[in-house]
Amino acid sequence: MTAPEAAELEAVDAALAGRAVHPDHAELAELALLLRDERPEPAPAWAAQLDRRVQARFPARPRKRRDWTWFRNVAPAIALLLIILPIGLIAALGPSGTDDDGGGGGEATTGVAEPSGGSGGGAEAGGASMAAPEALTDRSGGDPRSDSRARRNVERSAELTLSAPRRSLDRVASRIPDVAADLGGYVARSSVSSEGGGDFRLRVPTRQLDAAIQRLSRLGRVRNVSRSSLDITSTVVSARARLTDARTERESLLRQLAAADTVNETESIRARLDIVSREIAAARNSLRRVRNRANFADLGIALVPASEDDDNEGAWTPGDAFGDALRVLEVVAGIAVVALAIVLPLLAVWLLAWLARRAVMRRRRERSLDLA
Amino acid sequence: MSVPAPAGIALDFDALYRAARDDVFAYVATLLHDRGAAEDVTALAFERAFRKRGKFDAKRGSQRAWLFGIARNAALDELRTRRRSAALATEPASDAVAPEDEAELALRRAAVRTALAALPAREREVIALKFHAGLDNAELAAVLEISVSNAGTRLHRALTTLREALDDRS
Numbered sequence: 001m002t003a004p005e006a007a008e009l010e011a012v013d014a015a016l017a018g019r020a021v022h023p024d025h026a027e028l029a030e031l032a033l034l035l036r037d038e039r040p041e042p043a044p045a046w047a048a049q050l051d052r053r054v055q056a057r058f059p060a061r062p063r064k065r066r067d068w069t070w071f072r073n074v075a076p077a078i079a080l081l082l083i084i085l086p087i088g089l090i091a092a093l094g095p096s097g098t099d100d101d102g103g104g105g106g107e108a109t110t111g112v113a114e115p116s117g118g119s120g121g122g123a124e125a126g127g128a129s130m131a132a133p134e135a136l137t138d139r140s141g142g143d144p145r146s147d148s149r150a151r152r153n154v155e156r157s158a159e160l161t162l163s164a165p166r167r168s169l170d171r172v173a174s175r176i177p178d179v180a181a182d183l184g185g186y187v188a189r190s191s192v193s194s195e196g197g198g199d200f201r202l203r204v205p206t207r208q209l210d211a212a213i214q215r216l217s218r219l220g221r222v223r224n225v226s227r228s229s230l231d232i233t234s235t236v237v238s239a240r241a242r243l244t245d246a247r248t249e250r251e252s253l254l255r256q257l258a259a260a261d262t263v264n265e266t267e268s269i270r271a272r273l274d275i276v277s278r279e280i281a282a283a284r285n286s287l288r289r290v291r292n293r294a295n296f297a298d299l300g301i302a303l304v305p306a307s308e309d310d311d312n313e314g315a316w317t318p319g320d321a322f323g324d325a326l327r328v329l330e331v332v333a334g335i336a337v338v339a340l341a342i343v344l345p346l347l348a349v350w351l352l353a354w355l356a357r358r359a360v361m362r363r364r365r366e367r368s369l370d371l372a
Numbered sequence: 373m374s375v376p377a378p379a380g381i382a383l384d385f386d387a388l389y390r391a392a393r394d395d396v397f398a399y400v401a402t403l404l405h406d407r408g409a410a411e412d413v414t415a416l417a418f419e420r421a422f423r424k425r426g427k428f429d430a431k432r433g434s435q436r437a438w439l440f441g442i443a444r445n446a447a448l449d450e451l452r453t454r455r456r457s458a459a460l461a462t463e464p465a466s467d468a469v470a471p472e473d474e475a476e477l478a479l480r481r482a483a484v485r486t487a488l489a490a491l492p493a494r495e496r497e498v499i500a501l502k503f504h505a506g507l508d509n510a511e512l513a514a515v516l517e518i519s520v521s522n523a524g525t526r527l528h529r530a531l532t533t534l535r536e537a538l539d540d541r542s
Contacts, residue, residue, distance in 0.1 A: 001521055005528045009509070012531070016503070031535065034484045035503035040401035042394055046411045050418065054389055058419045365448035372451050372493035 083339050090338065153291075155230040156206050157298040158213060163306040164220035169197055172219045173303055176200050179215050183208040185296070192303070200301040209297040221306060235290050243283035250276045383428045388435050389418060395436075395505040396443045402500035403447050405489065413450050417443035437514035440505060444497075444515055451493070487537040495530035502527055 001009075008028055011021045015029035016036060053059070164172045173192045177200075180187055185204030192198030204212045213225060253273045260266040396417060401410035421442050428438050488496060501507045501515060513523035 001524045001528065006524065008531070009524055009528055012502075013508075016506075028531070028535070031484070031531070031538070032503065034481055035488070035499060035534075038481065038485055038488060039398045039504040040407065040410070042397040042411065042414075043407075047393065050393065050411075050415050053415065054386070054418065054422075058422055364452055365445060368448050368452035369493045369497065 083342060086342055087335060087338050151233075152231055153233045153236045153294040154206070155232045155293045155297075156209055156227070157229075157300070158209060158225065158227045159300045159302070160213060160216055160225045161223040161302045161304065162216065162220040163223050163304045164197075166195065166305045168220070169303065169305060170194050173198050173200075175219055176202070176216065176301060176303070179212060179219075180204055180299075183212050183215075185212065185299075188298075195305070197303040197305055200299075200303070202299040202301065203296045204299055206295055206297040209299065212299055216301060220303070223304065232290060232293055236287070236294065239283060239287040239290050243280065243287055246276055246280040246283050250280060383425050383435060385422055385425050388421075388439060392436055392439055392505075393418070396439065398504035399440065399497075399500045400443055400447045402488070402504050403493065403497050404450060409450055409454070413446045414443065417446045420446065433514040434511055436507065437511045440501065440507065440511070440515040441517075483538055483541050484534075487534055487541065490537060491530065491533060495526075495533055498523075498526050498530045499534065 008025060011025035011028055012032045014021050015025075015032045021029040162172065170192075177187045177190075180202045183204050185202055185208065187200060188203045189201040190198060192200075202212070217225075250273060253269055253276060257266065257269045257273065260269055393414070397410055397414045400413045400417070401407055404410050404413065417439070421439050424442070428435065432438070433441075488499060491499065498512065498516075501512050502509075507515065509523050509527065510520050512527065513520040516523060516526070518526070
């Protein structure tokens with residue numbers, strides 16, 4: 001603004017204030033007063049009405065407005081849902097933590113000697129680490145025809161390491177055979193000492209393997225459990241085929257024997273029959289053994305004395321309390337971080353939208369002034 | 373009649389209303405060229421000011437500047453929505469026969485009124501804020517959200533345009 005412009009504006013202010021104005025600006029001063037006199041005045045009736053509205057603190061107008069009360073009512077629930085839902089999804093899809101308490105039983109599913117898919121060993125036994133129960137194929141003496149069989153023969157085995165307080169070792173050791181017997185199995189081998197625990201080798205029906213692990217897990221604290229399985233369908237098929245072949249040969253020899261005319265021929269056939277009979281017996285035994293492998297699972301149990309930490313199990317110490325408190329704080333902090341991860345981007349988007357709306361609104365308002 | 377304002381913010385809404393009611397109306401009426409719309413917009417502006425009184429920040433300007441900012445937004449919204457200009461309903465002319473000198477003055481007033489109505493809205497707004505609402509240059513700048521110097525420049529330009537229009541008519 002130039003000096004003459006500033007002087008003219010000062011003259012305008014002086015005129016409006018009733019002060020004397022330099023004669024050079026008299027015309028401008030007169031214009032200022034004329035402009036002031038042109039000021040529109042409100043109608044008294046309207047002014048009185050507005051006064052009443054102000055006194056009444058602007059009561060709600062009768063104009064129909066959109067009712068958002070329902071949204072206000074459900075907004076907190078929606079916000080809570082938006083926060084909880086992703087947390088739940090993350091918790092559901094995320095990696096599951098290990099459970100260190102041990103000793104607890106678990107869900108057991110069994111797939112012993114059932115169709116493909118391997119074993120269903122789902123027994124969660126405390127904090128035990130478990131070997132992947134993948135069914136391997138017994139490649140020794142396999143039979144190609146066995147691959148297409150729907151019903152598979154699977155040999156399963158498991159190793160379980162149990163710990164128990166020294167004073168309870170005998171009691172636990174005495175209950176292991178009971179468990180085996182209850183489930184239709186037996187103790188194949190055992191070695192127990194009252195101080196050092198013991199080792200057991202159980203044979204239990206394959207279908208009861210998971211139940212056995214589950215029941216044995218209740219006897220002490222599970223230190224480790226591992227499972228393995230081996231597909232022996234081909235071995236079973238081979239054994240059965242050998243038996244069938246031997247029987248077929250024996251029937252053939254019997255028919256030849258009936259038709260034999262000479263003593264020599266008869267003797268020769270009888271000798272061959274003896275051999276085939278032995279082969280049949282061997283094949284039958286082989287088939288029985290291999291079936292037994294599928295029908296009974298090998299369950300090894302190592303019973304060990306509990307360590308000091310295990311002995312303290314159940315006593316809730318101040319250290320445990322501190323650890324629990326820390327864990328709670330970790331969970332709370334985790335939830336807060338996840339919530340922030342959700343809320344902050346939404347907040348940023350809302351802020352940007354708000355700023356953009358404000359800028360657009362201002363631009364439109366200014367534009368309306370130009371278009372008026 | 374005092375309005376309990378939120379803690380820490382001293383805004384006497386009733387005093388502000390009493391002091392500024394007619395000024396706001398005059399500004400809005402000049403800007404909109406429509407007395408009826410000006411009444412609605414003025415009432416709306418005061419209602420908005422009442423609802424937002426807790427947001428008033430004295431550090432950002434005077435109460436009058438804050439109020440006229442609200443009134444300006446309401447008036448511009450009105451302009452934006454209707455996009456039409458109605459003739460300003462002027463005060464009815466006096467039927468009394470004026471003496472010679474008063475007739476001359478009436479003619480000049482009519483000329484000023486006509487020239488003002490013909491001004492672009494942006495310049496008419498500056499005139500309205502200055503001469504009808506009685507804002508000083510600093511308040512004018514705060515309402516328009518421009519610098520004081522810029523506000524002075526705009527005001528001078530509007531006056532110049534008005535003077536040129538009057539010269540053309542004479």
